[in-house]
Amino acid sequence: MAKPNVISKKDLIQFAKESLVINGIERFTLRSVAETAGVTQGTIYYHFRTKDQLLLEIVHNVCEETWTEISQQNNQHIISQAIHSAKSRCSHDSFFHKLFFTLIASSLNNDKIRSQLGEIIYKENKALSESLSKLWPESPLEGVTLETWGILMNAVVDGIALQALLQKDFPIEKTYKEVEQLFEGLSQLDREDK
Known part of the structure; x- marks a missing residue:
């Protein structure tokens, strides 16, 4: 279940690092970060446009x-x-x-x-x-x-x-x-x- 959209940019960056380690740069996507963080993809787009x-x-x-x-x-x-x-x-x-x-x-x-x-x-x-x-x-x-x-x-x-x-x-x-x-x-x- 996705966490509420109350997550800091700093925490998302940490989850993005984890996603990079897990998926490698070739399969790194905003969706993979959202899945790693347990948030919606919209939350990622709110903090990071691209x-x-x-x-x-x-x-x-x-x-x-x-x-x-x-x-x-x-x-x-x-x-x-x-x-x-x-x-x-x-x-x-x-x-x-x-x-x-x-x-x-x-x-x-x-x-x-x-x-x-x-x-x-x-x-x-x-x-x-x-x-x-x-x-x-x-x-x-x-x-x-x-x-x-x-x-x-x-x-x-x-x-x-x-x-x-x-x-x-x-x-x-x-x-x-x-x-x-x-x-x-x-x-x-x-x-x-x-």
Whole structure:
């Protein structure tokens, strides 16, 4: 029996994540979310006009949870926490990254999705830059701003995720270990210069 239409958008996003895990992105529909949540399809449409809008909300929700988790770390653990968080979502079958890259492909022909994804990525870059500023009072390399380091770190993580999706035997553990060493090494450079 369907639950009454009194369900929060936040709860629906959680049910949508469950539906993604259960059904995979290929069979993910607004109807499947309604069935998982035990609500009518009209309830889903009330909160999310389209499947793309719901998928964007899921991506934003996952990113927001990650940014909050990373921003609460103390200076010594920012890099390893960011790397661990990224690695935890990285796999050959990562539904988050399948979703993310599917939305990117969709956004190439949809300005609204492109704009919303751009805003999510901007916020992610900013959160990473702010986290790095806790670790590095100033950039470890002259001429490279902390904003650029945030963008670079985000691009590296997304690039690794894309490669892991495409290559079943991609060396995720080794790659993330070395990325962590790279950023830790930059931190050491910063300390040695002082």
